[in-house]
Amino acid sequence: MPGPKDLDPSTSPRALLGAELRHARENAGLSRRELGEPLFVSASFIGQLESGTRRMQPDVARRIDEILGTNGFFERNCIAANKSKHPEHFAEAAEAEAVATTIREYAPVLIPGLLQTEAYARAVFRAYRPTATEAVIDELVEARLERARLLDDPATPMVWTVLDEAVLRRRVGNAAVMAEALGHIRALARRNRVLVQVMPFSAGAHASLNGALRLMSFVDAPPLAYLEVMSMGHLEDDPPTVARYTLAYDLVVAGALSPGDSLSLVESVAEEYTHEDQQP
Known part of the structure; x- marks a missing residue:
């Protein structure tokens, strides 16, 4: 046979x-x-x-x-x-993300890839790869923007992101890049495509101080947690471990500003960058 x-x-x-x-x-x-x-x-x-x-x-x-x-x-x-346009440490997570029904993420340092603008992504990759050719940076940026096309669907996946206030305050690129990047987040939230909260500095210690956390769920597969540090990433599928990370995310959500207050803060910081960019 x-x-x-x-x-x-x-x-x-x-x-x-x-x-x-x-x-x-x-x-x-x-x-x-x-x-x-x-x-x-x-x-x-x-x-x-x-x-x-x-x-x-x-x-x-x-x-x-x-x-x-x-x-x-x-x-x-x-x-x-297994062929992928993404860096090896992130490729498996990116492919899981593409078929996820919900993506929940705590971002302590940078705007998550799905929410990045082209200019912001370019500044991030240039910082990561200061000696890379423009062609290499172009390929990395295109792969990131291709990921973001997941949000072209009006409803799936459901994306819920908690941004640390440091993400808003950390200047990636110049003031114009930051104003555009935060404006993009504001636009996604205003049209109800993503749910955004901000963990303010005033909240102090919280359940995910150790770093970034992403949780993904699927129609026909168990949920996954993804953790990433300096060019290393790990997908976790052990149910008790995923449950522990889910609790950590829930505690982060509980300590963050409400979606309405979060959006007001994002808009306020975006305005600060806009005014700075317009100054002579």
Whole structure:
């Protein structure tokens, strides 16, 4: 009996690979838990592979081929499925973000990528890569703007962001860049596309002082938490750990300004930058 054909990289290879995994697993009469056990991964992780929210790494793909008898199909095709325009440490999170139904995030330092303007993103990448060519910076900016097109859909994903006040006050680029960036957030909030709150300096210590936190939920896969530090990122799917991060986010929300007061603060700081830019 012929095996599955290799996947076409131009047709959502991650989703196709996940669909093939589910088909092969069911044909073998295995549950997600039964497939996960010899791989030393959870049933929820197998579910995330099948839904396309997690990457299939070559070593995992090789073992899946051995267990399911798929003649190297998954090992061959996971390479094409893992191609990404994003930095390696963030690629898996960006791909999960693209199929999420809700994205909740606490941002302690920078405006989150989905909410960035082109000028703001360019200033961020130039700070990260001071010696990079303009062509490299252009590619990074384009990938970030492509991510932001998720917000072209009027309702999905639901995006709820808590910005630390430091995000508003930290000058990225010049005053004009900051005025435009905060104006963009204001516009998204005004048309009810994103929910924005601000954690003011006056709130003092809070539950996510250790850093940025992103929570993503999906229609057909368990929720994920993503944590990122200096060119390193980690997706977490362990249910008790995700629940702990969810509580931390809920506590941050409880300590932040209301959406109305938050928007007023964003508008006020944006006006400060606008006036500064207009001064001779």
